[in-house]
Amino acid sequence: MDLNLKGKTALVMGASQGIGKAIAEALISEGVKVALCSRSADKLKKTCEEISADTFFAADLSSDGAGKEVTEKAIAHFGKLDILVTNTGGPDKNNFLEVSSQQWRTDFNSLWLSLTESLQAALPSMQKNQYGRVLMVTSIAAIEPLPGLTTSNGLRAGLSGLARSISNEFAADGITLNLLLPGYTNTDRLKALNLSDEKVKAMVPAGRLGEPCELADLATFLASEKGAYITGQSIAVDGGVLKSH
Numbered sequence: 532m533d534l535n536l537k538g539k540t541a542l543v544m545g546a547s548q549g550i551g552k553a554i555a556e557a558l559i560s561e562g563v564k565v566a567l568c569s570r571s572a573d574k575l576k577k578t579c580e581e582i583s584a585d586t587f588f589a590a591d592l593s594s595d596g597a598g599k600e601v602t603e604k605a606i607a608h609f610g611k612l613d614i615l616v617t618n619t620g621g622p623d624k625n626n627f628l629e630v631s632s633q634q635w636r637t638d639f640n641s642l643w644l645s646l647t648e649s650l651q652a653a654l655p656s657m658q659k660n661q662y663g664r665v666l667m668v669t670s671i672a673a674i675e676p677l678p679g680l681t682t683s684n685g686l687r688a689g690l691s692g693l694a695r696s697i698s699n700e701f702a703a704d705g706i707t708l709n710l711l712l713p714g715y716t717n718t719d720r721l722k723a724l725n726l727s728d729e730k731v732k733a734m735v736p737a738g739r740l741g742e743p744c745e746l747a748d749l750a751t752f753l754a755s756e757k758g759a760y761i762t763g764q765s766i767a768v769d770g771g772v773l774k775s776h
């Protein structure tokens with residue numbers, strides 16, 4: 532299938548490794564010019580060279596204003612921004628009574644505010660070009676809470692409502708907004724959990740972890756003109772874990 536993505540431009544956040552890197556790599560393989568963002572300039576430089584990305588911007592997206600600043604840099608670099616992929620690291624694990632106010636603030640900044648800031652910077656430019664694809668990487672926790680991931684469960688559930696609201700406002704401008712909900716996916720974040728094959732089989736009907744490239748293939752389709760009529764959706768890539776969606 533020709534996705535006709537050649538010459539499009541993208542900013543992919545949380546892209547030095549894992550799911551973000553896989554999405555960036557998949558877009559590049561379709562001819563998209565991609566800018567990467569994450570905190571570590573060293574990791575970004577290595578990934579940028581490895582996957583032939585166009586450029587990178589190091590920024591901590593949990594800092595005030597970072598989402599806006601990075602998005603404006605990407606627009607200035609390319610002259611336009613067709614595709615925005617919002618993504619950051621997963622928050623610390625804590626039960627509700629253990630979550631400090633500081634953790635709420637940090638996780639809100641990282642998972643929510645960086646996203647709204649970058650959307651406010653990107654959408655006017657997409658509107659001008661009458662083309663835009665926004666993909667927000669969140670989690671299956673947005674639909675069914677995961678044990679101990681209190682801030683993720685709360686903040687990510689709200690993002691689904693936000694995406695529906697924004698997608699209504701911009702649908703007539705050729706702009707789509709969708710949420711990608713990874714299930715248990717084979718990245719460094721998950722490796723830390725040391726899940727045995729037996730545990731994975733008990734949790735995941737498909738009987739295996741997802742690969743980042745499986746989510747990236749969906750992202751690439753949604754980023755293309757073929758995805759023009761899909762907007763405001765939360766789409767899980769989870770091997771059948773979610774039952775209520």
Ligand SMILES: NC(=O)c1ccc[n+]([C@@H]2O[C@H](COP(=O)([O-])OP(=O)(O)OC[C@H]3O[C@@H](n4cnc5c(N)ncnc54)[C@H](OP(=O)(O)O)[C@@H]3O)[C@@H](O)[C@H]2O)c1
Nearest residue numbers: 545547548549550569570571592620621670715716718720
């Ligand atoms: N893997 C899974 O099974 C799974 C399941 C459900 C949801 N998710 C969610 O999907 C997202 C991506 O997960 P992943 O597995 O790809 O994680 P990962 O391998 O840990 O990668 C996270 C990426 O985000 C960057 N990052 C982290 N904090 C950042 C910040 N404050 N500002 C800017 N960049 C930041 C990291 O690079 P630097 O270190 O250079 O900043 C890295 O490139 C996370 O939000 C995670 O919670 C993952």
